[in-house]
Amino acid sequence: MARRLLFEHINVPGINTFDVYRQQGGYRAVERALKSLSPDDVVEEVKKSGLRGRGGAGFPTGMKWSFLAKPEGVPRYLVCNADESEPGTFKDRYLMTHIPHLLIEGMIVSSYALGANTSYIYVRGEMMPQIRILEKAIAEAKAAGFLGKNILGSGFDLELYVQPGGGAYICGEETALLESLEGKRGNPRIKPPFPAVSGLYGCPTVVNNVESIAAVVPIVNEGGDEYAKIGIGRSTGTKLISASGNINKPGVYEIELGVSVEDFIYSDEYCGGIANGKRLKAVVAGGSSVPILPANLILKTVNGENRLMTYESLSDGGFATGTMLGSGGFVVLDEDACIVRNTWNFSRFYHHESCGQCSPCREGTGWMEKVLHRLEYGHGTMSDIDLLVDVAKKIEGNTICPLGDAAAWPVASAIRHFRDEFEWHVTHPQEAQKGNYGLAHYADPLPAIAATV
Amino acid sequence: MSDKVKVTIDGISVEVEPGTTILNAARQIGGEIVPPAMCYYSKLQGSGGKCRTCLVKVSKGSEKDPRPMPKLVASCRTTVMDGMEVENITSPEVVEARKGVVEMLLINHPLDCPVCDQAGECSLQDLGFEHGAAQTRYEFDRRTFERIDIGDKIQLHMNRCILCYRCTYVADQITDNRVHGVLGRGDHAEISTYIEQAIDNDFSGNVIDVCPVGALTDKTFRFKNRVWFTKPVDAHRDCPTCSGKVTLWYKGEEVIRVTARKDEYNEVEEFICNTCRFDKKNTSDWVIEGPRAIANTSVISSNHYETLKPLPVIQQNPALMAANKEEFERTKKS
Ligand SMILES: Cc1cc2nc3c(=O)[nH]c(=O)nc-3n(C[C@H](O)[C@H](O)[C@H](O)COP(=O)(O)O)c2cc1C
Ligand code: SF4
Ligand code: SF4
Ligand code: FES
Numbered sequence: 001m002a003r004r005l006l007f008e009h010i011n012v013p014g015i016n017t018f019d020v021y022r023q024q025g026g027y028r029a030v031e032r033a034l035k036s037l038s039p040d041d042v043v044e045e046v047k048k049s050g051l052r053g054r055g056g057a058g059f060p061t062g063m064k065w066s067f068l069a070k071p072e073g074v075p076r077y078l079v080c081n082a083d084e085s086e087p088g089t090f091k092d093r094y095l096m097t098h099i100p101h102l103l104i105e106g107m108i109v110s111s112y113a114l115g116a117n118t119s120y121i122y123v124r125g126e127m128m129p130q131i132r133i134l135e136k137a138i139a140e141a142k143a144a145g146f147l148g149k150n151i152l153g154s155g156f157d158l159e160l161y162v163q164p165g166g167g168a169y170i171c172g173e174e175t176a177l178l179e180s181l182e183g184k185r186g187n188p189r190i191k192p193p194f195p196a197v198s199g200l201y202g203c204p205t206v207v208n209n210v211e212s213i214a215a216v217v218p219i220v221n222e223g224g225d226e227y228a229k230i231g232i233g234r235s236t237g238t239k240l241i242s243a244s245g246n247i248n249k250p251g252v253y254e255i256e257l258g259v260s261v262e263d264f265i266y267s268d269e270y271c272g273g274i275a276n277g278k279r280l281k282a283v284v285a286g287g288s289s290v291p292i293l294p295a296n297l298i299l300k301t302v303n304g305e306n307r308l309m310t311y312e313s314l315s316d317g318g319f320a321t322g323t324m325l326g327s328g329g330f331v332v333l334d335e336d337a338c339i340v341r342n343t344w345n346f347s348r349f350y351h352h353e354s355c356g357q358c359s360p361c362r363e364g365t366g367w368m369e370k371v372l373h374r375l376e377y378g379h380g381t382m383s384d385i386d387l388l389v390d391v392a393k394k395i396e397g398n399t400i401c402p403l404g405d406a407a408a409w410p411v412a413s414a415i416r417h418f419r420d421e422f423e424w425h426v427t428h429p430q431e432a433q434k435g436n437y438g439l440a441h442y443a444d445p446l447p448a449i450a451a452t453v
Numbered sequence: 454m455s456d457k458v459k460v461t462i463d464g465i466s467v468e469v470e471p472g473t474t475i476l477n478a479a480r481q482i483g484g485e486i487v488p489p490a491m492c493y494y495s496k497l498q499g500s501g502g503k504c505r506t507c508l509v510k511v512s513k514g515s516e517k518d519p520r521p522m523p524k525l526v527a528s529c530r531t532t533v534m535d536g537m538e539v540e541n542i543t544s545p546e547v548v549e550a551r552k553g554v555v556e557m558l559l560i561n562h563p564l565d566c567p568v569c570d571q572a573g574e575c576s577l578q579d580l581g582f583e584h585g586a587a588q589t590r591y592e593f594d595r596r597t598f599e600r601i602d603i604g605d606k607i608q609l610h611m612n613r614c615i616l617c618y619r620c621t622y623v624a625d626q627i628t629d630n631r632v633h634g635v636l637g638r639g640d641h642a643e644i645s646t647y648i649e650q651a652i653d654n655d656f657s658g659n660v661i662d663v664c665p666v667g668a669l670t671d672k673t674f675r676f677k678n679r680v681w682f683t684k685p686v687d688a689h690r691d692c693p694t695c696s697g698k699v700t701l702w703y704k705g706e707e708v709i710r711v712t713a714r715k716d717e718y719n720e721v722e723e724f725i726c727n728t729c730r731f732d733k734k735n736t737s738d739w740v741i742e743g744p745r746a747i748a749n750t751s752v753i754s755s756n757h758y759e760t761l762k763p764l765p766v767i768q769q770n771p772a773l774m775a776a777n778k779e780e781f782e783r784t785k786k787s
Contacts, residue, residue, distance in 0.1 A: 351640070355638055355639065363558070365640070394553035
């Protein structure tokens with residue numbers, strides 16, 4: 001059984017309440033940090049742990065914290081990004097629902113490390129139950145003296161607020177989130193300046209994902225070095241994976257980074273194999289924004305090695321043959337899934353969610369959506385496929401925030417790996433309405449390496 | 454000079470103050486190496502970064518860190534570093550990317566130039582002419598909106614809007630209470646005033662001048678004439694609200710439009726008030742200064758100086774006559 005750091009006690013009845021959480025050793029990290037560590041010591045532990053941001057980009061958390069500007073007399077803020085809206089990702093919601101005090105505890109320790117006396121948890125607007133749960137947890141923690149003035153007699157003050165989000169995917173982008181938190185329209189800001197220098201209300205700010213902040217708790221409890229022993233290379237610790245799609249056991253799993261993709265899909269500890277005895281066709285490994293891979297490439301890299309659930313292994317091969325760990329939204333598609341339809345569905349999402357500031361993203365997402373719709377419904381032409389590649393290329397890298405890239409990559413990768421299925425929709429429009437292209441060669445063993453040199 | 458930084462754009466070097474953007478450095482050099490800017494507006498704080506027409510390639514980051522920047526950058530929002538080298542029109546990659554942006558800007562644009570009041574002084578028309586393809590690859594219905602009157606003097610033709618946000622910055626920064634902004638997201642976002650509230654403010658008319666396309670137009674000028682049949686003349690008056698420095702657009706002896714004075718980048722020199730813009734349309738309201746210099750590549754100049762028969766207002770003034778003669782000679786030479 002793999003080690004679980006965040007979800008060790010998730011099945012203890014009542015773990016959502018302060019008392020049970022405390023009995024299971026909760027809030028030890030606050031005691032340890034406030035009583036025996038300096039803020040810089042905490043930052044140092046997080047650096048040593050090798051923890052990388054769990055919100056999608058995988059930026060080392062300790063390094064992000066050490067970049068925080070500390071001008072005299074200016075407040076600093078910690079903002080927790082709980083806007084979780086990426087299709088295929090639902091781990092933060094699960095954590096907040098079942099073990100909210102883990103997040104509160106992480107917020108206290110992290111705020112202490114950063115010198116923030118006011119911190120915010122920005123929760124996706126649709127997650128009203130979770131907002132209530134967090135508010136209750138904050139009240140309990142406050143009543144027990146873990147929030148408010150002079151926490152545990154340490155002289156450290158912290159007020160923690162929950163802010164319901166505006167209900168837009170884009171508000172999960174950190175600078176759009178800050179705009180929204182300030183009460184404005186959630187348009188991403190142009191960087192620089194980065195939030196570490198000028199964030200919330202123009203003050204130095206750190207924005208971290210729910211899971212990143214929760215992971216600070218075991219790091220402080222056990223020490224950064226211990227945490228770093230789990231995992232492989234620069235992918236340390238454990239990661240929450242939201243597993244969904246055509247699998248026997250969808251759900252949120254805490255894995256040790258380094259599990260093989262094959263084990264993750266087929267072992268009974270995790271997904272339990274493909275549902276209904278079907279065969280695996282494709283996987284979107286890290287949430288809708290990352291490139292989709294066919295069965296053969298998700299299980300093995302082009303070099304014939306087993307692909308592992310780590311930042312490095314999933315991105316092995318770059319855009320040509322790799323993908324990304326992203327936010328850990330693991331969507332499994334079986335042989336009956338239609339890649340064109342799936343791609344159209346994703347692009348519909350990005351078209352709907354683009355904030356509309358940058359011309360390439362505003363116009364390009366709608367354009368791709370319309371062309372994909374036409375292909376899916378049997379009215380496409382061969383030139384549409386190249387058109388999509390071209391439009392995706394013109395969006396990618398030409399926008400203010402990464403949503404443009406996130407909209408372009410799924411389309412570009414689907415065509416890169418499943419071009420014959422797109423072409424089949426053009427050549428067999430009637431059949432494509434009734435049936436599916438099926439598994440085709442997408443699970444065939446990869447050709448020997450020689451072919452790729 | 455030591456505190457200035459040196460930047461080279463398309464092989465031409467210039468020394469600028471630290472903190473200058475690549476776009477403004479390019480404007481200091483001038484000429485065709487200046488990237489087109491559809492959303493940036495030097496007089497509007499926070500503008501820029503959105504339209505992406507000003508993309509350039511940074512082939513050398515700086516003297517200290519010569520690595521090139523991995524992606525094309527928006528020149529209007531990227532500041533120069535000492536020793537930076539930038540490619541604009543000398544980079545095929547930039548030209549190609551800009552073409553892509555122009556295509557994006559045009560897919561939902563109505564292409565109704567023949568009936569659009571902005572035609573002839575529209576930045577998108579110029580850009581489309583320079584970079585656009587002859588044919589569109591977009592085969593879907595364009596998004597459409599109803600026309601909206603913003604007060605009795607300004608009309609919003611949302612179909613033509615490129616969401617550059619300039620007008621919202623005017624509403625934010627020039628006028629004191631904001632009733633004008635962006636609603637909705639993505640390609641369904643629209644410029645709006647809540648419940649079509651009229652913008653009732655002395656300076657609201659400036660949204661017309663900052664709009665790079667024909668989305669916000671002057672209702673008092675609507676369909677009166679094509680700009681290239683009109684003659685621009687600089688004039689001023691003693692105005693209690695603004696500087697009173699304007700351009701009058703004449704058709705025959707009639708002032709059919711008043712605008713702020715625009716520079717070569719289509720930016721106004723100074724914002725003007727609504728009284729000057731909408732209510733002072735008699736020559737007698739103004740002190741005439743001289744013909745407005747218009748780039749000789751502009752269609753507006755095509756009709757002006759081909760004969761030495763200037764406007765009656767000019768004929769009465771020897772200095773203006775001399776200036777008019779000079780323009781005439783210049784036009785003939787080129
Ligand atoms: C369009 C878009 C949506 C995003 N949504 C989320 C989100 O819902 N939750 C999240 O934690 N990060 C999201 N991010 C990433 C954040 O911008 C930011 O990188 C992250 O919150 C940083 O936290 P971390 O370093 O702990 O990962 C999003 C980014 C983009 C571009
Ligand atoms: S890339 Fe898209 S979502 Fe991001 S700022 Fe630009 S238009 Fe908005
Ligand atoms: S109405 Fe004109 S100025 Fe306003 S955003 Fe649209 S194009 Fe820009
Ligand atoms: S002018 Fe620079 S992005 Fe629009």
